[in-house]
Amino acid sequence: MPGCAVSARLSPAAFRRYRLDAIFQGRKWDAQIFDRSAIADRALLLAREDWLELESAVTLLYAETLQVERRLHELARNEGSARYLPRRAWKRLRSLPPPAFDGRARLMRFDFHPTEEGWRLSEVNSDVPGGLNEASSFHRLWPEPTVGWQVTGDPARAYIGHVIEAFGLDAGARVGLVHATAYSDDWQQMALFQALLADFGVDAIGVAPTGIELRSGGICESGRPLDAALRFFPGDWLLFASAGAPWFERHPANLSNPLGALYSQNKFFPVACAALGVETPTWARYLPRTFRLALADLGRSRDLAKPCFGRVGEDIAAINELNGRSKLGIALDLLLGRGLWVRQEAFRGLNLGSAAEPIRACVGVYCVGGKVIGGYGRLTGERFVDMRATDSPVFVVN
Amino acid sequence: MKDGRECFEAWAGDHEWSDWTKPTLFAGAFGPADTGGGRSADELLAAARAMLARYADSELSARGADGGLNAVVVDLAGSDSIAVGALLAERGFAPVVLMNGVTPPTNPVVDNSLIIRALAELAPRLAVSRNPSPAFLLDSRRLEGTPAPGRYDNRWITFPQDFPSAGRLQAARVKRCLVLAEPNRVADDLAHVLRRWQEAGIAILDPTGPTPTRLDVKPPPWFRQVFYRSLAISGMRPNSFGGFGAMIPIVTSGGYGGGFG
Numbered sequence: 001m002p003g004c005a006v007s008a009r010l011s012p013a014a015f016r017r018y019r020l021d022a023i024f025q026g027r028k029w030d031a032q033i034f035d036r037s038a039i040a041d042r043a044l045l046l047a048r049e050d051w052l053e054l055e056s057a058v059t060l061l062y063a064e065t066l067q068v069e070r071r072l073h074e075l076a077r078n079e080g081s082a083r084y085l086p087r088r089a090w091k092r093l094r095s096l097p098p099p100a101f102d103g104r105a106r107l108m109r110f111d112f113h114p115t116e117e118g119w120r121l122s123e124v125n126s127d128v129p130g131g132l133n134e135a136s137s138f139h140r141l142w143p144e145p146t147v148g149w150q151v152t153g154d155p156a157r158a159y160i161g162h163v164i165e166a167f168g169l170d171a172g173a174r175v176g177l178v179h180a181t182a183y184s185d186d187w188q189q190m191a192l193f194q195a196l197l198a199d200f201g202v203d204a205i206g207v208a209p210t211g212i213e214l215r216s217g218g219i220c221e222s223g224r225p226l227d228a229a230l231r232f233f234p235g236d237w238l239l240f241a242s243a244g245a246p247w248f249e250r251h252p253a254n255l256s257n258p259l260g261a262l263y264s265q266n267k268f269f270p271v272a273c274a275a276l277g278v279e280t281p282t283w284a285r286y287l288p289r290t291f292r293l294a295l296a297d298l299g300r301s302r303d304l305a306k307p308c309f310g311r312v313g314e315d316i317a318a319i320n321e322l323n324g325r326s327k328l329g330i331a332l333d334l335l336l337g338r339g340l341w342v343r344q345e346a347f348r349g350l351n352l353g354s355a356a357e358p359i360r361a362c363v364g365v366y367c368v369g370g371k372v373i374g375g376y377g378r379l380t381g382e383r384f385v386d387m388r389a390t391d392s393p394v395f396v397v398n
Numbered sequence: 399m400k401d402g403r404e405c406f407e408a409w410a411g412d413h414e415w416s417d418w419t420k421p422t423l424f425a426g427a428f429g430p431a432d433t434g435g436g437r438s439a440d441e442l443l444a445a446a447r448a449m450l451a452r453y454a455d456s457e458l459s460a461r462g463a464d465g466g467l468n469a470v471v472v473d474l475a476g477s478d479s480i481a482v483g484a485l486l487a488e489r490g491f492a493p494v495v496l497m498n499g500v501t502p503p504t505n506p507v508v509d510n511s512l513i514i515r516a517l518a519e520l521a522p523r524l525a526v527s528r529n530p531s532p533a534f535l536l537d538s539r540r541l542e543g544t545p546a547p548g549r550y551d552n553r554w555i556t557f558p559q560d561f562p563s564a565g566r567l568q569a570a571r572v573k574r575c576l577v578l579a580e581p582n583r584v585a586d587d588l589a590h591v592l593r594r595w596q597e598a599g600i601a602i603l604d605p606t607g608p609t610p611t612r613l614d615v616k617p618p619p620w621f622r623q624v625f626y627r628s629l630a631i632s633g634m635r636p637n638s639f640g641g642f643g644a645m646i647p648i649v650t651s652g653g654y655g656g657g658f659g
Contacts, residue, residue: 020407023421024421024425029422029425031421034559034563035563181551181552182553184554188425207550208545
């Protein structure tokens with residue numbers, strides 16, 4: 001069983017100060033969702049051997065994931081290859097040029113859950129992993145003594161350092177921060193990157209995908225070339241939109257993350273790998289068994305239904321607990337090809353709280369360039385760790 | 399006010415609705431450069447008094463005759479909304495700033511500078527009573543403006559998760575919600591919030607007439623759809639991926655092929 005626990009609650013006064021620090025120093029602007037705080041009043045504590053296990057697993061998973069993307073792309077390019085996306089999206093994905101599989105400055109976040117059977121992986125956010133503000137500041141702002149507790153890293157700073165080196169950026173370079181500009185919770189992460197890039201003398205410009213011109217491998221903003229771009233606009237939105245075509249036809253170099261990430265961001269990829277004989281031993285060890293969701297499953301399965309491009313746990317549900325309307329919606333998706341779903345064996349997260357106040361946890365572990373650079377926790381009293389969960393720092397204890 | 403944090407603390411206050419105050423405007427580009435121009439606190443409050451004079455006093459009090467609380471949603475233009483919120487604080491309400499548009503360094507589609515100025519001007523004057531009712535403050539200009547090359551599309555919309563749930567409001571004995579909007583209509587994004595409250599039994603009222611009239615908020619497009627947030631944010635303007643880019647997550651053609659699984 002994983003060595004994993006939660007700290008005592010902060011006092012209300014300490015939590016109030018910490019929350020303000022998280023908002024103003026940690027740039028956590030989406031601090032409240034409905035009636036719940038998005039900031040936890042507890043820290044997540046991992047035993048050293050558990051963190052070492054996660055570090056080791058993530059290093060292997062990262063390498064396997066890159067291999068999977070490249071191998072699935074090779075196979076997808078074959079004539080008559082089996083298609084597991086709508087026609088237009090599939091055509092775009094299989095036509096991606098080599099820069100879309102550039103492994104430089106490649107960032108991923110793997111989400112692990114403690115269970116009675118050990119650590120289980122729910123997904124990789126390999127396309128546009130968020131949460132870097134929380135992961136890079138909450139441990140620093142935690143107001144209680146942390147003697148004997150060690151932090152897991154500062155992933156935002158490590159990522160930006162890696163970007164600078166990987167793309168050879170010098171002072172005076174221009175970098176685009178490509179994101180959905182209406183999301184203030186996206187801009188909070190862009191603001192952090194802007195500050196970190198400024199430390200290197202790099203000018204970072206927040207921009208929507210439509211503000212970018214793509215020219216034979218180059219990227220321009222306002223008519224001026226960018227030396228690199230960091231993309232936090234979801235690749236699947238580009239994949240499915242008519243205006244997304246240029247990103248696939250003229251995929252730029254020096255883009256982090258490149259759009260080849262969509263092969264692994266798609267939760268269907270373990271099914272595709274199994275069918276195509278692509279071996280993923282570390283994924284197989286940590287990820288619950290995953291299948292294509294069939295219509296018949298909606299009648300009797302006790303597994304989970306997951307949308308293939310979900311990102312924050314929206315729409316994940318136990319199939320046998322879905323109401324008729326939800327089942328009908330999924331059935332229509334399956335019949336009409338409007339959405340792609342997987343069925344995944346459920347795991348029961350370890351209760352780190354009590355019977356009266358259950359607490360389940362998830363640890364998101366970041367990796368760039370094959371190196372683990374830190375993580376953060378998400379805590380919930382619900383059965384699933386989803387958008388209702390609260391964010392917490394992770395500390396490693398002996 | 400020295401900085402955004404101090405101003406945020408003044409507006410958020412210390413009451414049961416404090417946690418809903420959105421920090422985006424305060425934590426963004428809040429600073430001296432953003433606080434030039436605009437009206438003084440006295441001018442802002444005078445304008446707010448003139449606006450509130452259109453409504454019957456009794457209907458804009460925090461408590462109804464039956465002992466239930468009145469919540470208010472103020473959906474007016476920019477600093478007017480802030481000024482009305484400050485004035486409502488004198489009537490037993492807690493102004494809750496729910497404005498969520500970012501303030502980029504240059505060339506935004508929606509100019510937030512006068513809002514920031516108003517927040518800073520009025521913060522020292524705020525006096526929230528004990529056990530207040532909530533007055534949620536929005537900017538009715540949040541969807542105005544036309545993005546163009548070189549402009550930062552900081553238009554925004556409000557979402558149900560930005561507000562307390564109907565259950566939370568009812569637990570605080572809120573029975574009615576008055577909507578102060580200019581123009582006098584419920585915007586689509588706000589309808590997603592008010593319809594939920596209405597379904598739970600909170601009366602939604604238009605206070606502009608001689609006596610308040612009950613509004614029937616119809617279910618807006620994509621009401622209660624899980625993907626509403628993504629769709630709404632990405633679906634406001636065709637042919638763009640800005641904050642309000644194309645209808646991105648909707649798959650429009652083709653089916654799934656292959657024989658996996």
